[in-house]
Amino acid sequence: MKQTVEVEIAGQRLSIKSDEGPQYVQQLADYVDEQLRQLVPGGRGSFDLRRVALLVAIQLADELFREKDLHRQFRARVGAKLDALEVTLREHERRLEDL
Template identity: 40%
Template structure:
Protein backbone atom coordinates (compact mmCIF):
# COMPACT_ATOMS: atom_id res chain seq x y z
CA UNK A 1 0.00 0.00 0.00
CA UNK A 2 1.42 3.38 -1.01
CA UNK A 3 1.25 5.59 2.08
CA UNK A 4 1.21 8.77 -0.02
CA UNK A 5 -2.14 7.79 -1.54
CA UNK A 6 -3.68 6.09 1.47
CA UNK A 7 -6.00 8.00 3.75
CA UNK A 8 -6.12 7.67 7.51
CA UNK A 9 -9.58 6.85 8.83
CA UNK A 10 -10.71 6.31 12.39
CA UNK A 11 -13.74 4.09 12.82
CA UNK A 12 -15.67 3.15 15.92
CA UNK A 13 -16.82 -0.39 16.52
CA UNK A 14 -18.56 -1.36 19.74
CA UNK A 15 -17.26 1.67 21.59
CA UNK A 16 -13.62 1.30 20.54
CA UNK A 17 -11.87 3.49 17.98
CA UNK A 18 -9.65 1.82 15.39
CA UNK A 19 -7.25 3.70 13.11
CA UNK A 20 -7.01 2.43 9.54
CA UNK A 21 -5.33 3.44 6.33
CA UNK A 22 -7.20 2.89 3.09
CA UNK A 23 -6.54 3.41 -0.59
CA UNK A 24 -10.29 3.30 -1.14
CA UNK A 25 -13.16 5.53 -0.17
CA UNK A 26 -13.04 6.32 3.56
CA UNK A 27 -16.84 6.41 3.63
CA UNK A 28 -16.96 2.77 2.49
CA UNK A 29 -14.71 1.78 5.37
CA UNK A 30 -16.97 3.69 7.75
CA UNK A 31 -20.00 1.86 6.34
CA UNK A 32 -18.27 -1.48 6.91
CA UNK A 33 -17.42 -0.50 10.48
CA UNK A 34 -21.03 0.55 11.12
CA UNK A 35 -22.20 -2.79 9.72
CA UNK A 36 -19.89 -4.72 12.06
CA UNK A 37 -20.91 -2.50 14.96
CA UNK A 38 -24.59 -3.27 14.28
CA UNK A 39 -23.92 -7.01 14.47
CA UNK A 40 -21.96 -6.62 17.69
CA UNK A 41 -24.68 -4.49 19.27
CA UNK A 42 -27.28 -7.14 18.38
CA UNK A 43 -25.11 -9.96 19.74
CA UNK A 44 -24.54 -8.04 22.97
CA UNK A 45 -28.29 -7.57 23.47
CA UNK A 46 -29.01 -11.24 22.81
CA UNK A 47 -26.30 -12.61 25.07
CA UNK A 48 -26.31 -9.85 27.66
CA UNK A 49 -22.59 -10.48 27.92
CA UNK A 50 -20.00 -7.83 28.68
CA UNK A 51 -17.18 -9.94 27.22
CA UNK A 52 -16.19 -8.10 24.04
CA UNK A 53 -14.31 -11.10 22.68
CA UNK A 54 -17.34 -13.36 23.05
CA UNK A 55 -19.55 -10.75 21.39
CA UNK A 56 -17.06 -10.40 18.53
CA UNK A 57 -16.92 -14.17 18.00
CA UNK A 58 -20.72 -14.49 18.03
CA UNK A 59 -20.94 -11.61 15.55
CA UNK A 60 -18.33 -13.21 13.31
CA UNK A 61 -20.25 -16.50 13.34
CA UNK A 62 -23.48 -14.73 12.46
CA UNK A 63 -21.78 -12.86 9.61
CA UNK A 64 -20.16 -16.09 8.37
CA UNK A 65 -23.54 -17.84 8.42
CA UNK A 66 -25.11 -15.03 6.43
CA UNK A 67 -22.21 -15.04 3.96
CA UNK A 68 -22.42 -18.81 3.38
CA UNK A 69 -26.19 -18.68 2.87
CA UNK A 70 -25.83 -15.83 0.36
CA UNK A 71 -22.93 -17.61 -1.38
CA UNK A 72 -25.02 -20.77 -1.70
CA UNK A 73 -27.93 -18.78 -3.18
CA UNK A 74 -25.54 -17.03 -5.57
CA UNK A 75 -23.94 -20.30 -6.69
CA UNK A 76 -27.37 -21.80 -7.31
CA UNK A 77 -28.38 -18.79 -9.42
CA UNK A 78 -25.17 -18.96 -11.43
CA UNK A 79 -25.77 -22.65 -12.04
CA UNK A 80 -29.32 -21.93 -13.23
CA UNK A 81 -28.07 -19.25 -15.61
CA UNK A 82 -25.34 -21.51 -16.98
CA UNK A 83 -27.89 -24.26 -17.68
CA UNK A 84 -29.90 -21.96 -19.96
Protein backbone atom coordinates in the same frame (compact mmCIF):
# COMPACT_ATOMS: atom_id res chain seq x y z
CA MET B 1 -3.62 4.34 -2.65
CA LYS B 2 -4.36 3.29 0.92
CA GLN B 3 -6.08 5.77 3.16
CA THR B 4 -6.33 5.65 6.93
CA VAL B 5 -9.90 5.86 8.17
CA GLU B 6 -10.83 6.36 11.83
CA VAL B 7 -13.91 4.40 12.91
CA GLU B 8 -15.55 3.37 16.15
CA ILE B 9 -16.89 -0.10 16.85
CA ALA B 10 -18.32 -1.01 20.27
CA GLY B 11 -16.82 2.14 21.72
CA GLN B 12 -13.35 1.23 20.45
CA ARG B 13 -11.58 3.66 18.12
CA LEU B 14 -9.81 1.95 15.25
CA SER B 15 -7.55 3.19 12.47
CA ILE B 16 -8.11 1.16 9.32
CA LYS B 17 -5.96 1.40 6.21
CA SER B 18 -7.88 0.66 3.05
CA ASP B 19 -7.83 1.16 -0.70
CA GLU B 20 -11.57 1.82 -0.45
CA GLY B 21 -12.99 5.23 0.33
CA PRO B 22 -13.72 6.42 3.87
CA GLN B 23 -17.48 6.15 3.36
CA TYR B 24 -17.23 2.46 2.46
CA VAL B 25 -15.02 1.68 5.46
CA GLN B 26 -17.42 3.60 7.71
CA GLN B 27 -20.34 1.57 6.32
CA LEU B 28 -18.50 -1.63 7.20
CA ALA B 29 -17.73 -0.39 10.70
CA ASP B 30 -21.34 0.70 11.21
CA TYR B 31 -22.57 -2.72 10.08
CA VAL B 32 -20.27 -4.57 12.47
CA ASP B 33 -21.19 -2.18 15.29
CA GLU B 34 -24.90 -2.81 14.62
CA GLN B 35 -24.34 -6.57 14.76
CA LEU B 36 -22.62 -6.15 18.13
CA ARG B 37 -25.47 -4.00 19.43
CA GLN B 38 -28.01 -6.64 18.42
CA LEU B 39 -26.18 -9.21 20.54
CA VAL B 40 -25.83 -6.82 23.49
CA PRO B 41 -28.89 -4.54 23.30
CA GLY B 42 -28.27 -1.21 25.00
CA GLY B 43 -24.90 -2.43 26.21
CA ARG B 44 -26.61 -3.52 29.43
CA GLY B 45 -24.59 -5.44 31.95
CA SER B 46 -21.05 -6.53 31.54
CA PHE B 47 -20.00 -8.53 28.54
CA ASP B 48 -16.80 -9.93 27.16
CA LEU B 49 -16.14 -7.94 23.99
CA ARG B 50 -13.94 -10.70 22.57
CA ARG B 51 -16.68 -13.29 23.05
CA VAL B 52 -19.30 -11.03 21.47
CA ALA B 53 -16.91 -10.22 18.61
CA LEU B 54 -16.49 -13.95 17.95
CA LEU B 55 -20.26 -14.39 17.87
CA VAL B 56 -20.51 -11.52 15.38
CA ALA B 57 -17.75 -13.14 13.31
CA ILE B 58 -19.77 -16.38 13.20
CA GLN B 59 -22.91 -14.46 12.16
CA LEU B 60 -21.02 -12.63 9.42
CA ALA B 61 -19.43 -15.87 8.21
CA ASP B 62 -22.91 -17.42 8.07
CA GLU B 63 -24.18 -14.48 6.00
CA LEU B 64 -21.19 -14.77 3.67
CA PHE B 65 -21.62 -18.53 3.19
CA ARG B 66 -25.35 -18.15 2.51
CA GLU B 67 -24.72 -15.38 -0.03
CA LYS B 68 -22.02 -17.45 -1.73
CA ASP B 69 -24.43 -20.39 -1.94
CA LEU B 70 -27.15 -18.17 -3.44
CA HIS B 71 -24.60 -16.82 -5.93
CA ARG B 72 -23.55 -20.37 -6.86
CA GLN B 73 -27.20 -21.39 -7.36
CA PHE B 74 -27.86 -18.30 -9.46
CA ARG B 75 -24.81 -18.98 -11.64
CA ALA B 76 -25.94 -22.58 -12.11
CA ARG B 77 -29.45 -21.47 -13.16
CA VAL B 78 -28.06 -18.86 -15.54
CA GLY B 79 -25.60 -21.41 -16.95
CA ALA B 80 -28.39 -23.93 -17.55
CA LYS B 81 -30.51 -21.31 -19.31
CA LEU B 82 -27.55 -20.23 -21.42
CA ASP B 83 -26.91 -23.84 -22.41
CA ALA B 84 -30.57 -24.25 -23.40
CA LEU B 85 -30.43 -21.06 -25.46
CA GLU B 86 -27.29 -22.23 -27.24
CA VAL B 87 -28.98 -25.54 -28.14
CA THR B 88 -32.03 -23.68 -29.44
CA LEU B 89 -29.84 -21.30 -31.44
CA ARG B 90 -27.94 -24.20 -33.03
CA GLU B 91 -31.23 -25.88 -33.94
CA HIS B 92 -32.47 -22.70 -35.60
CA GLU B 93 -29.16 -22.26 -37.45
CA ARG B 94 -29.42 -25.84 -38.78
CA ARG B 95 -32.98 -25.24 -39.93
CA LEU B 96 -31.91 -22.08 -41.73
CA GLU B 97 -29.08 -23.95 -43.44
CA ASP B 98 -31.56 -26.60 -44.62
CA LEU B 99 -33.71 -23.98 -46.36
